[in-house]
Amino acid sequence: MITVFSEDHHLRNVRTELYGGELVSPHECPERAQMVLDRVRSTGLGEVIAPTKAGLEAVLRVHDRQFVEFLAAAWPEWVAAGHRGEAIPDCWPARRMSQRCPTSITGKLGYYAMAGETSIGAGTWEAAQAAADVAVSAAGIVSAGARSAFALCRPPGHHAARDLYGGYCFLNNAAIAAQYLRDRGAARVAILDVDFHHGNGTQDIFYERADVLYLSLHGDPRDAFPYFSGYADEVGSGAGHGYNGNFPLPVGCDFATWRTVLEEALARVQAFRADALVVSLGVDTFAQDPISFFRLQSADFTSYGRMIGAAALPTLFVFEGGYAVAEVGINTVNVLAGFEDA
Ligand code: SS9
Ligand code: ZN
DSSP states (O other), X not given: OEEEOOGGGGXXXXXOEEETTEEEOOSSOHHHXXXXXXXXXXXXXXXXXXXXXXXXXXXXXXXXXXXXXXXXXXXXXXXXXXXXXXXXXXXXXXXXXXXXXXXXXXXXXXXXXXXXXXXXXXXXXXXXXXXXXHHHHHHHHHHTTOSEEEEOOSSOOTTOBTTBBBTTBSSOHHHHHHHHHHHTTOSOEEEEEOSXXXXXXXXXXXXXXSSEEEEEEEEOTTTSTTSSSOOTXXXXXXXXXXXXXXXXXXXXXXXXXXXXXXXXXXXXXXXXXXXXXXXXXXXXXXXXXXXXXXXXXXXXXXXXXXXXXXXXXXXXXXXXXXXXXXXXXXXXXXXXXXXHXX
């Protein structure tokens, strides 16, 4: 399997994450991508190639233009406003408040953020663009007929909606890739999100569409971020009714339970007669993940990679979360190796 990877992920290297009432060193750190890349290389998974710089065309197929312009200008505007720290919002358009976008950079941050933990710094926008390029290049490989490809994206994407960032995400790499596959001729694309967190952004982007099926296994939003999205009764709307499937799972969920739910989700992918599968591959379901509450072990990632491989679809893996840095490479590449083994 070819891996697409950009060194430009290093440009996202902020110092702060708002966590537990403190500004801590971010869980979503550059070492994560390096660990995965090292494991891809040491296991001989396959060739590693750099993306081609694609520009914003594919990005603008799923994101709002004003939102993209906001992301591109956020850091310079924050600096010009004279702030000393990294850019974080402090006020949101909550219930019964105006939904107009302000002129003030702090106001814009609140308008476009779905969460407050994610600082913007120098290079954040450039790294987010590189991650989208990685996703598009890898989608191109699958679209050209490869059985699979791995988009080693960083920063991740599945919390980013059409016009929202947060949850460590800025551009929705998986959604951009899925749309790219559609635009290159796949009539139906299924997205299977196995990250611990619900991909509220991906759900939102495709919620009213019947041509892209979104399925997600995740921590129950009553207990887990993003808290306000991911309930089982969110099934899609309009033409998209029945094309969104959420599987919220409880605290302490182990692999025996998780895998039966994955079987159910894979059966839905088959019934949909998908032409291609995009896997939002987050490995924060790992028992030792510092911010999550499932109990998968490293060998379980190989097992479920085999299950995904047995679906026998052209498959694009897009890297998302996974914050147990020492094991993030092992767990991620276990999924890919299991897939190839199937
Ligand atoms: C947990 C806070 C979680 C954001 C997590 C984003 C994960 C992206 N107390 N904050 S995969
Ligand atoms: Zn996650």
